[in-house]
Amino acid sequence: MRLGLYALLLFALTTISAPEAQAAQKVTVGVLKFGTVSWILDTIQANGLDTAEGIELDVMPLASTQATTLGLQGGSADVIATDWLWVSRERSSGGNFTFSPFTTALGSIMVPADSPIKTLGDLKGKKLGVAGGPLDKSWLLIVAYALRTANIDLRTEARQEFGAPPLLAERAKQGALDAVLNFWPYAARLEAVGFTELIGVEDVVRELGAKGEVAMVGYVFSESWAKQNPKAIAGFLRAAAKADELLATSNEEWQRLKPMMQVDDDATFEALRRRYREGIPERSVAQNEADAKVLYQFLREFGGERLVGPGTELAPGTFWNGGGS
Structure with a gap:
């Protein structure tokens, strides 16, 4: 029972x-x-x-x-x-x-360690890889920043090559690009093989009026x-x-x-x-x-x-x- x-x-x-x-x-x-x-x-x-x-x-x-x-x-x-x-x-x-x-975390413009490019103005006439396309957000914010701070329009004064992030990272390592604007994981991978950051999009947004990182x-x-x-x-x-x-x-x-x-x-x-x-x-x-x-x-x-x-x-x-x- x-x-x-x-x-x-x-x-x-x-x-x-x-x-x-x-x-x-x-x-x-x-x-x-x-x-x-x-x-x-x-x-x-x-x-x-x-x-x-x-x-x-x-x-x-x-x-x-x-x-x-x-x-x-x-x-x-x-x-x-x-x-x-x-x-x-x-x-x-x-x-x-x-x-x-x-x-x-956003993107960064990365350049080879021995690159003569030290400022955005130095990108004039250079081949710049841009991850995504002409309407990529990081690219447009960089364009706005360069116009404001360096009086250079990267859309007309640099030679852009748009493409997929991994492809552009490889082309940068092969020396086919003078600089590359890439998403942060690919920028990190380039950093690991000796590339240096010319400018990060996180820094750009402050100049454009943001109060902090967005x-x-x-x-x-x-x-x-x-x-x-x-x-x-x-x-x-x-x-x-x-x-x-x-x-x-x-x-x-x-x-x-x-x-x-x-x-x-x-x-x-x-x-x-x-x-x-x-x-x-x-x-x-x-x-x-x-x-x-x-x-x-x-x-x-x-x-x-x-x-x-x-x-x-x-x-x-x-x-x-x-x-x-």
Whole structure:
């Protein structure tokens, strides 16, 4: 009789706890397979930071930036990483995506160690590789900065070669380019083989009116989804912040990540770790948003509607305020 009561009690406890065990809400993150965002997602999962926040992180590797945005728009991904300019353009056209900062790390113009190029003015007549295309944000901010500080229009006074980041990094190492403006992970890899930084885009934004380093890339998600799932998005953003805290302080965690970083030597590993840490946002969302509004006007001036869409200013709601009004 006692055994039967015990079994009945055990069944009741199992039945009661089962919904609790299934309470974690899945958050699907669409991410470039070899992108730096995958490092933080791996850190979250490896350390159980998602479970601690009551969510289940589902990482969906994708092949291209376009695939991530399509995944978000189509509903197969809840969160992706992209820039606030894309978010503002979508909102200006009726979308309701919103942005939470991920990194302030941007690009840099890198030159060989023995290069005679010491200033932006020295780029006149030189072949400059530019990652992306003529509407790349870092490129347009550099153009605006060079006009303001050196009175040189790099669009007409330097010979540009636009291309994919890894291709341009290789061409720079081969000596086919005099300088290259590349995204920060590729700039770090060039630094590891002896290249030096002529100027970083992080420095440029201050001259253009930003009060500090601006997070251009962030976690992007549907505002309506976030408001319908407030615990899920809050849990994800807290887990990401805790992962960043770990990456900022733990060298052991970086050693664990090392195999997925695709590095062949310690110099590259150290450069990537340092630049990632430097890019961890330290300013408030409100401060980032205020500076984004300033930079938006330069991007609108130099990129036009093809870049920013129909909006004349950063669209309201571009930056996620936690669901408050």
